[in-house]
Amino acid sequence: MRSSRQKNIVNYLMFGLTGLCTLMTAGILFFILGYLAYHGARSLNLEFFTRLPAPVGETGGGMANAIVGSAKVLFLATLIGIPIGFLGGVYLSEYGGQTFSFVIRYVTDLLNGVPSIVIGIVVYALVVHPMGHFSAIAGGVALGIMMIPISVRSTEEYLHAVPVSLREAALALGAPKWKAIVTVVIPAAIRGIVSGTMLDLARVAGETAPLLFTALSNQFWSPGWSKPTATLPVMIFTYAISPYEDWHRQAWAAGFVLLVLVLSINIIARLALARGAYVPRA
Amino acid sequence: MSTTATLDQGVAPPGGRVVSFRRRLRAGDEVAYLITLIAAGTIFLITALVFYEVFSQSALSRHKFGWSFLITSVWDPVAGTFGALPFIYGTVVTSILGLLVAVPEGIGSAIFLSEMAPPRLSNACTFLIELLAAVPSVIYGLLGIFILVPILERHVVPPLKSAFGWLPIFQGPFYGVSLFSAGIVLSIMIVPFIVSVSREVLLAVPRDQREASLALGASQWQTTWRVVVPNASSGIVGSIFLALARALGETMAVTMVIGNTPQIKASLLAPGDSIASVIANQFTEATGDLYLSALIELGLVLFGVTFVLNGLARILIIATSRKGAHS
């Protein structure tokens, strides 16, 4: 029958066409990895991890201060973002009433969609301006705000996936609700929550725009928390758009380090999720 | 502590002691409730604060220029004249260009992953695409400057010009950094988001819809195109809105390849500028309150547009997955 052969031909054609789309999309990852490994690994040396940036015009030097700076800013961000996000997620999953929960969920999604550069402006106005200078604290606040939405949603999702029977078992033994949540529900979901937090951290670790006018940058060490602080993403940006050959080399090296960091956290967290006890469908 | 609680409850005779104990328990729950409620409320406050700050901090510029801010094209910090049109133009053009490439590719991929591919292949590709979504935008910018722009310069633009050079959008010299380059980088960046959201809404279409179609002798593709995709259409539109919002707000990668030249040229090959880029480039060096206020007003515009787009997208996606859950 003609129509059935035609049908099969179209079917194979569309299989190929949509498969090609997928190949193009997923293939980009290998391009990115390949170029960064090629240019980045070549430019990477011990100095990169141990030395301060060299003054303009001199070759060599490293980004030790930016690596430490990134760690500091991310530490602050986690301190700010995760408690709010986690507790908010617990509220949505365990305590929330219908209407208010819907509002919070919706607002969380909207906050997640706010362009990162706008978060930068707001933190500039709220933290940098009153303090009078750029600082690691401001950078931490900016990234912390960006961490909240994902933390909320992943916490809620993984708590929600804990079976009702488990909660009921705890409650039936006479435990008050909060104790059931703390001792039974959260431990049951902990793998998901921790993985979600790691993914969240990996996402903000690469954020550049909100740091441009909060943490700013620094060619030197920035002791304490209230000095302008260099971070890897901002260094990549400034070095990449600079006119110096040697800075380009270092931008590649920094890009490679950042990418390896972000992707390995992603892979570890996703593998942990794939083996978790309760894996909810997003 | 937990042992005492059970013991107490177990042995306490009915009477006043139990009531007061219960009240303490209730109090524990009230405290836990309150703590989490405060956290949830904080999220609401932060979002409100974001809006309040960009709104109030841009007051100076809004009062001085009014709506003409959006439709005039002179950006002269020295003279204190600020018009946002070139930036709005650049943002819109690059985002549309990005969508033109990303939407067909993204939806095609999502269809392949959720409907056509064998499960193992689908899982592997989904994993790769999720990783792709995690690549920081500054990395895209880095590759944009050093890899993509040279490729466009050598292999893409010359044939494009010789074939379509008569079109105004492909006229004039190409210096590498341009609206075109920014659009291409954006398209690469937003595909993963379209894929992951569209794939989810496609998967949410109930299986009995697919079975009904297959049982009538429809091929896999016919089932996908005539039944599954129409079922998921509003969610797919939602995913496009979401991607558009991301493209509009994308800063680093665009800044690095767009050329940062506030002008309105018909040619895509000319350099331009975008809202996010001008904020990124000029914010720290803005001197004077009006200049800063004008930049913040650009932020307000960006916030407003992405807020509306995200709001719409969420409604569409929620509507689709609800439909899936209930039928």
Next chain:
Amino acid sequence: MATPQQQQILREPVIAPPEGAEVQKSHAEPKLHTKDLDFFYGNFQALHDISIRIAENKITAFIGPSGCGKSTFLRTMNRMNEALRNTRVQGEVLLDSQDLLSMDVNDVRRRVGMVFQKSNPFPKTIFENVAYGLRVNGIHRRAVIEDAVTKSLNRAALWNEVKDKLHKPASALSGGQQQRLCIARALAVNPEVLLLDEPCSALDPIATSKIEELLFEIKDTTTIVIVTHNMQQAARVADYTGFFLLGRLIEFDNTKTIFQNPSKKETEDYVTGRFG
């Protein structure tokens, strides 16, 4: 009124049988015939050695406790199980003495239609639901489609209820109407066999009796295989009944024999309600 040319179109079968599928009218040959059929979900064997001959233009019912494999067996006969992941089938399934497992799967499903447990109309209009099967099988002439839709809705005893709202969404119909719409949709492509997987399990008694009536109406031209958990339903509608237990076909005979004089102890226990 219709021109001679249009009448010509109307008289033509809506879908011609595929080449080489000459229908054999000999009564000795069953419409569907399985030999030593095994079926696996991963490592779990859901069907064991099912061999059965299903007679043409009769109603055959499968009964058995839930999880006994009767639905799985039904779904091997139009290869719907292939849409599930990680499944495997062994043995033979013959449709008109031809190997069904090696035919084009789309042709199989067009010739062997299926109605599901839960009514699953598409979110389209009533008309478009019935027309769907024709359109995906390459029929685009408006007159042919309209004719087939009318006929199918008539055969599914739904025409009088929906003739004034053909272009309203199918979701506006009641549960029983939706299920009859799904039957009409399946009938529109003129299937030789119609498989029904507990089609009345979600319906009230009145809607159920309407569907049973329509099964009698269409059995002159269509071989019907119905899976049901309702023994009375099997006793009412079926010419032949098969009893499944734990993935095996325990007994298959005339409905009357199965219910009144079964030869196996398990069958007797089940039909008399002494089971489990």
